Amino acid sequence: MVVLSVPAEVTVILLDIEGTTTPIAFVKDILFPYVKENVEEYLQTHWEEEECQQDVRLLRKQAEEDSHLDGAVPIPAASGNGADDPQWMIQAVVDNVYWQMSLDRKTTALKQLQGHMWRAAFKAGHMKAEFFEDVVPAVRKWREAGMKVYVYSSGSVEAQKLLFGHSTEGDILELVDGHFDTKIGHKVESESYQKIASSIGCSTNNILFLTDVSREASAAEEAGVHVAVVVRPATQG
Numbered sequence: 001m002v003v004l005s006v007p008a009e010v011t012v013i014l015l016d017i018e019g020t021t022t023p024i025a026f027v028k029d030i031l032f033p034y035v036k037e038n039v040e041e042y043l044q045t046h047w048e049e050e051e052c053q054q055d056v057r058l059l060r061k062q063a064e065e066d067s068h069l070d071g072a073v074p075i076p077a078a079s080g081n082g083a084d085d086p087q088w089m090i091q092a093v094v095d096n097v098y099w100q101m102s103l104d105r106k107t108t109a110l111k112q113l114q115g116h117m118w119r120a121a122f123k124a125g126h127m128k129a130e131f132f133e134d135v136v137p138a139v140r141k142w143r144e145a146g147m148k149v150y151v152y153s154s155g156s157v158e159a160q161k162l163l164f165g166h167s168t169e170g171d172i173l174e175l176v177d178g179h180f181d182t183k184i185g186h187k188v189e190s191e192s193y194q195k196i197a198s199s200i201g202c203s204t205n206n207i208l209f210l211t212d213v214s215r216e217a218s219a220a221e222e223a224g225v226h227v228a229v230v231v232r233p234a235t236q237g
């Protein structure tokens with residue numbers, strides 16, 4: 001067990017999820033395969049719904065931005081070239097999602113669709129999020145010491161709330177003061193941490209960010225945030 005020393009000026013703990021609060025294996029072996037196995041059926045079932053169409057629009061916009069990338073999979077505009085055929089469009093979206101997931105991309109568009117897909121599985125009780133056993137005790141201690149606890153993950157805010165609300169530790173959502181995702185900026189960009197600080201209403205040096213990814217730690221540090229790089233046992237990955 002490692003004792004984390006928290007600098008005196010820190011009033012906010014900012015937590016990454018995958019590899020920090022939650023085993024990478026849960027994300028890679030349960031959450032992501034669920035999306036790959038169910039994305040086509042999900043699109044077939046929900047295609048006519050506004051939320052699904054919003055997800056498709058965001059994925060299409062992302063696909064346009066990605067068009068210069070090697071192997072990028074386009075999503076045609078909703079008219080012309082046979083694209084009005086839903087089956088043709090659904091296949092393009094499925095192929096795009098598979099391509100993005102093969103690269104473990106953290107785009108807002110992909111994360112939004114994934115979150116919407118996980119919602120049904122969590123709410124039906126088919127999935128429970130795993131948390132490392134030290135997470136809940138540590139969060140409780142920080143809160144008892146008067147600190148605020150926020151989450152910053154590439155997973156959408158909606159998905160984060162699903163994980164904390166449906167976990168092996170029960171519903172632990174009330175332990176979190178707020179959530180940030182890539183809508184505020186990417187985790188490897190230092191401005192994201194400045195924006196988080198101003199959204200919380202504190203200085204960057206009042207925040208301690210815990211993450212397993214050194215590029216994220218460097219970006220946070222560049223913004224003046226305190227960082228702790230979390231190392232989890234390889235078996236819990």
Ligand SMILES: CSCCC(=O)C(=O)COP(=O)(O)O
Nearest residue numbers: 016017018153154155159160
């Ligand atoms: C609600 S987190 C689901 C996992 C996920 O989609 C992800 O990309 C994890 O990213 P993190 O920034 O938590 O490492």
Ligand SMILES: [Mg+2]
Nearest residue numbers: 016018019212
């Ligand atoms: Mg992580």
